[in-house]
Amino acid sequence: MKRNATAVWNGSLKEGAGKLTTQTTTLKDTQYSFKSRFEEGVGTNPEELIAAAHAGCYTMQLTAYLSEDGFKVESIESKCDIDLQEGTIVTSHITIHAKIKDIAEDVFQQYVTKAEKNCPVSKVLNAAISTTATLG
Incomplete structure (x- = not known):
């Protein structure tokens, strides 16, 4: 069994943002960012x-x-x-x-x-x- 996910990032680390999509599309263009990772922002990390x-x-x-x-x-x-x-x-x-x-x-x-x-x-x-x- 093999599974995959894709991450796409646009912009700089602090001002940019990314989207995550899993093979099953349970996550589909799910946003993540510096703020959602290290501060209080919308999205996952x-x-x-x-x-x-x-x-x-x-x-x-x-x-x-x-x-x-x-x-x-x-x-x-x-x-x-x-x-x-x-x-x-x-x-x-x-x-x-x-x-x-x-x-x-x-x-x-x-x-x-x-x-x-x-x-x-x-x-x-x-x-x-x-x-x-x-x-x-």
Whole structure:
């Protein structure tokens, strides 16, 4: 499987603006800019998109592990926080709230850690990756 996205930028870094389009067109000419990345502007930014990718990938990986072993996943909600410092993404932290039938807390935490280390987006990030997970 291969996926792609296209970025087009016009103008200087601070005054210019860009548009992002994904292969599926879920994002189609979605605007991004210096302001949306470093200040308060309309549009998205690369770090927000990485956070979305990491949260989505992680949630699917955790669900796969749990389902493969016969656990009934009612819901998993994952929020990813990306920390960009001095031009480098230094951390990606995922907070998970899950409803899973008949699973012990310690067993659940083992799956959380396994997914943290093995989701494809975790593997591609050169950042400290951490998770906090609660069952409820």
